[in-house]
Amino acid sequence: MVTVAQTGETIIKVRDLAVGFDDRLVIDGLDLDLFRGEILGVVGGSGSGKSVSLRAIVGLLPKRRGSIEIFGVDVDEAKEIERRALERRWGILFQQGALFSSMTVQQNVEMPLREHTDLSPALREEIARYKIALVGLKPEAASRFPSELSGGMIKRAALARALALDPEIVFLDEPTSGLDPISAGDFDELLLTLREALGLTVYMVTHDIDSLVRITDRIAALGEGKMLATGPIADMRKSEQPWIKTYFRGPRARAAGV
Numbered sequence: 001m002v003t004v005a006q007t008g009e010t011i012i013k014v015r016d017l018a019v020g021f022d023d024r025l026v027i028d029g030l031d032l033d034l035f036r037g038e039i040l041g042v043v044g045g046s047g048s049g050k051s052v053s054l055r056a057i058v059g060l061l062p063k064r065r066g067s068i069e070i071f072g073v074d075v076d077e078a079k080e081i082e083r084r085a086l087e088r089r090w091g092i093l094f095q096q097g098a099l100f101s102s103m104t105v106q107q108n109v110e111m112p113l114r115e116h117t118d119l120s121p122a123l124r125e126e127i128a129r130y131k132i133a134l135v136g137l138k139p140e141a142a143s144r145f146p147s148e149l150s151g152g153m154i155k156r157a158a159l160a161r162a163l164a165l166d167p168e169i170v171f172l173d174e175p176t177s178g179l180d181p182i183s184a185g186d187f188d189e190l191l192l193t194l195r196e197a198l199g200l201t202v203y204m205v206t207h208d209i210d211s212l213v214r215i216t217d218r219i220a221a222l223g224e225g226k227m228l229a230t231g232p233i234a235d236m237r238k239s240e241q242p243w244i245k246t247y248f249r250g251p252r253a254r255a256a257g258v
């Protein structure tokens with residue numbers, strides 16, 4: 001369990017969030033806080049709405065009800081220009097990496113810089129090269145296409161792109177899924193290093209219990225469209241909520257040393 005000197009500053013505050021499709025609410029009354037500097041692990045059964053709530057928080061899905069405050073700004077009240085400024089303060093790593101397959105790693109990492117800044121091509125190139133190195137990829141990886149990379153390299157390249165604009169928060173949707181345990185462990189180490197070096201706050205949706213144990217400060221467990229519980233892993237172990245109990249006291253949790 002990693003401890004971090006938290007400032008206690010809440011940088012994301014979600015209250016009574018409801019998100020749905022057609023006549024069905026997937027999220028119905030979700031409360032969630034993200035504190036500056038922490039690594040928050042968001043867990044929940046398959047289909048519990050982890051990805052949907054992440055997408056709603058960053059404005060990629062509309063909400064039916066509730067409020068979302070990011071860096072003290074209520075996103076409903078933010079003007080377009082404020083929203084654009086907010087969006088520059090986070091980076092997202094989607095499930096599967098979601099790199100553009102027709103672009104090289106270098107071009108993928110330059111994408112957010114091209115969209116959000118007026119930097120010269122030379123400067124964009126330099127920043128992208130720095131980000132590629134920051135995530136532990138060799139310089140040669142820059143000219144490769146996603147199809148030429150291993151799963152671990154794709155995740156790193158996608159992380160480099162998420163870091164392109166020097167965000168304060170990174171949202172990660174199952175960053176270690178599909179990686180072998182060693183690559184997953186290396187990726188976790190990278191996140192810890194980056195949190196330390198860059199002061200990042202990390203919102204990480206994951207099923208990977210090893211990752212939860214290794215790097216999260218706090219866990220948020222979703223279920224039934226709501227927050228079932230939040231707290232450090234020790235609190236999860238004590239919970240009598242059936243899903244949390246099965247997840248954190250089951251054989252995989254024991255194997256992970258919970």
Ligand SMILES: Nc1ncnc2c1ncn2[C@@H]1O[C@H](COP(=O)(O)OP(=O)(O)OP(=O)(O)O)[C@@H](O)[C@H]1O
Pocket residue numbers: 021026044045046047048049050051052053
């Ligand atoms: N675009 C969509 N249209 C309709 N239903 C959707 C859509 N996106 C997600 N859902 C539904 O919302 C529910 C929650 O999906 P979500 O992807 O958030 O689950 P999750 O907790 O991330 O699951 P997993 O761990 O399996 O990735 C699921 O029942 C899913 O079918």
